[in-house]
Amino acid sequence: MQDIVIRKIKKLDINDVIKIGTAELKSSANEIKEGIKTAANYQTSKTFVALKDEKIIGFATIWWEAKACKIGYIAIKKNEQNKGIGTAIIKHIENFCRKRKLKMLHTSTQPDNEKAINFYRYNKFKKTGYRKDVFEKGVNEIYFTKYL
Numbered sequence: 001m002q003d004i005v006i007r008k009i010k011k012l013d014i015n016d017v018i019k020i021g022t023a024e025l026k027s028s029a030n031e032i033k034e035g036i037k038t039a040a041n042y043q044t045s046k047t048f049v050a051l052k053d054e055k056i057i058g059f060a061t062i063w064w065e066a067k068a069c070k071i072g073y074i075a076i077k078k079n080e081q082n083k084g085i086g087t088a089i090i091k092h093i094e095n096f097c098r099k100r101k102l103k104m105l106h107t108s109t110q111p112d113n114e115k116a117i118n119f120y121r122y123n124k125f126k127k128t129g130y131r132k133d134v135f136e137k138g139v140n141e142i143y144f145t146k147y148l
């Protein structure tokens with residue numbers, strides 16, 4: 001893998017992040033913008049970006065409470081997927097959590113997102129639950145946890 005830098009988001013990164021988010025996630029530009037803005041205002045939330053050659057190629061948003069951290073968004077630019085960048089972001093998040101004595105990392109995805117399910121399994125998350133009709137009728141979620 002080429003040199004990848006992972007760091008906290010800066011204001012100037014937001015448009016690149018929205019571009020990747022709207023292309024890769026089932027969320028609108030506004031939802032992503034508001035999600036990241038809200039996260040920036042919380043002491044217990046962070047958005048990280050991954051850069052290659054100084055260009056943003058991926059991002060993830062996390063929230064934490066008590067001993068648990070939850071991944072909100074995670075997305076990698078299409079032509080940079082399957083190169084280990086998502087895994088590098090997960091490792092960065094795990095180190096961040098360990099420093100803050102957070103003991104578990106939660107995430108979730110929809111049952112038809114085979115790529116994300118494989119990705120979480122590859123990163124040693126365990127399936128911990130399944131919930132029907134999460135956001136609206138017919139939208140189901142699989143939950144995963146990794147104990148740190």
Ligand SMILES: CC(C)(COP(=O)(O)OP(=O)(O)OC[C@H]1O[C@@H](n2cnc3c(N)ncnc32)[C@H](O)[C@@H]1OP(=O)(O)O)[C@@H](O)C(=O)NCCC(=O)NCCS
Nearest residue numbers: 024074075076081082083084085086087109116118119122
């Ligand atoms: C899911 C997602 C974040 C994973 O990121 P990624 O950078 O593609 O993931 P990685 O490359 O780290 O790992 C994925 C695969 O690449 C393989 N891989 C890992 N490191 C690798 C490397 N150095 N070289 C080649 N392949 C590698 C893994 O085996 C894994 O394969 P598998 O899916 O067949 O098990 C990304 O595909 C994405 O943005 N998807 C669209 C948005 C989305 O669904 N987000 C999650 C919503 S919950």
